[in-house]
Amino acid sequence: MKAIKISKPGGLDRLHVAEITAAAAPAAGEIRVRLHANSLNYHDYAVAAGAIPTEDGRILMSDGAGVVDAVGEGVTAFKAGDNVVSCFFPYWQDGVPPHGNFSHVPGDGLDGYAREAVVTPAHWFTLAPKGWSHTEAATLPCAALTAWRALVVEGGLKAGESVLILGTGGVAIFALQMAKAMGASVIITSSSDAKLERARALGADHTINYKSDPAWGETVRKWTGKRGVDHVLEIGGPGTLPQSITACRVGGHISMIGIFTGITGEVPTLAMMAKQIKLQGIIVGSRRHQQEMIRGLEATGIRPVIDKTFALAALGDAFRYEEQAQHFGKICVEM
Numbered sequence: 001m002k003a004i005k006i007s008k009p010g011g012l013d014r015l016h017v018a019e020i021t022a023a024a025a026p027a028a029g030e031i032r033v034r035l036h037a038n039s040l041n042y043h044d045y046a047v048a049a050g051a052i053p054t055e056d057g058r059i060l061m062s063d064g065a066g067v068v069d070a071v072g073e074g075v076t077a078f079k080a081g082d083n084v085v086s087c088f089f090p091y092w093q094d095g096v097p098p099h100g101n102f103s104h105v106p107g108d109g110l111d112g113y114a115r116e117a118v119v120t121p122a123h124w125f126t127l128a129p130k131g132w133s134h135t136e137a138a139t140l141p142c143a144a145l146t147a148w149r150a151l152v153v154e155g156g157l158k159a160g161e162s163v164l165i166l167g168t169g170g171v172a173i174f175a176l177q178m179a180k181a182m183g184a185s186v187i188i189t190s191s192s193d194a195k196l197e198r199a200r201a202l203g204a205d206h207t208i209n210y211k212s213d214p215a216w217g218e219t220v221r222k223w224t225g226k227r228g229v230d231h232v233l234e235i236g237g238p239g240t241l242p243q244s245i246t247a248c249r250v251g252g253h254i255s256m257i258g259i260f261t262g263i264t265g266e267v268p269t270l271a272m273m274a275k276q277i278k279l280q281g282i283i284v285g286s287r288r289h290q291q292e293m294i295r296g297l298e299a300t301g302i303r304p305v306i307d308k309t310f311a312l313a314a315l316g317d318a319f320r321y322e323e324q325a326q327h328f329g330k331i332c333v334e335m
Contacts, residue, residue, distance in 0.1 A: 010050020
């Protein structure tokens with residue numbers, strides 16, 4: 001069967017289609033999944049581009065969705081014909097995170113889901129939301145779960161609270177949809193007025209173009225009556241964190257989930273301490289979190305916003321499209 005691999009030292013010109021051994025019959029405790037879709041995340045791009053080194057010949061992609069076509073002895077959670085979606089951290093089932101790196105993430109420390117079929121332990125997958133396409137389900141393991149954990153699990157979001165979201169990528173748009181479904185007010189930022197208009201159509205209460213308004217943290221404070229927002233999804237990193245601290249209320253919560261402006265930088269510690277802000281680093285979530293999120297998505301009727309899809313063999317083109325940063329929501333590939 002076919003798979004997309006990356007050759008060292010990485011780079012989009014080093015992606016290639018490879019013939020690999022077909023997925024065998026599952027052993028006890030395993031399932032075989034016929035994969036139908038992946039979705040692109042910044043982490044996948046960083047691996048493919050060589051910014052995150054991995055093994056030579058690694059099969060890419062952390063997010064996979066498909067249908068179970070065989071189950072091993074002792075598997076009771078799944079049956080043949082079930083639509084399923086992968087877990088970003090397959091060894092993090094519940095409780096506190098077992099590790100602080102990507103050594104057990106498919107498409108990075110492990111072979112991923114840019115292939116036609118896979119055999120894994122059954123607990124590496126969950127059931128997909130009822131009625132969703134495989135492409136829709138493939139958007140969940142990284143982007144949607146990051147937004148869910150930031151807002152619901154760690155943030156404890158309540159109706160009537162306010163949320164500031166940076167950007168309009170996959171995590172951001174899921175966060176917008178989830179926050180509005182839970183009765184929160186949402187402010188969203190972008191450098192594109194066209195994207196901000198689309199965010200308003202999805203329910204954003206206030207939008208800010210951060211290029212034309214570089215002091216957007218103060219603008220957020222004014223919009224909230226100088227109180228500040230309850231929650232911030234901080235996607236930029238060190239280049240945007242000072243403005244996020246300005247925008248946040250006393251005792252508010254900032255989820256650090258992105259590093260688009262770099263991996264190091266100065267932090268206005270006095271301002272953060274004076275406001276008694278909780279700043280928390282977040283990398284996706286556990287299998288239990290994913291199962292709870294899927295129940296929430298089914299209950300609210302939220303569906304993912306998919307910008308564009310590519311064929312699996314055109315994965316390199318999909319990453320080049322992602323490089324342009326013109327997408328709104330998720331980019332997917334289909335088998």
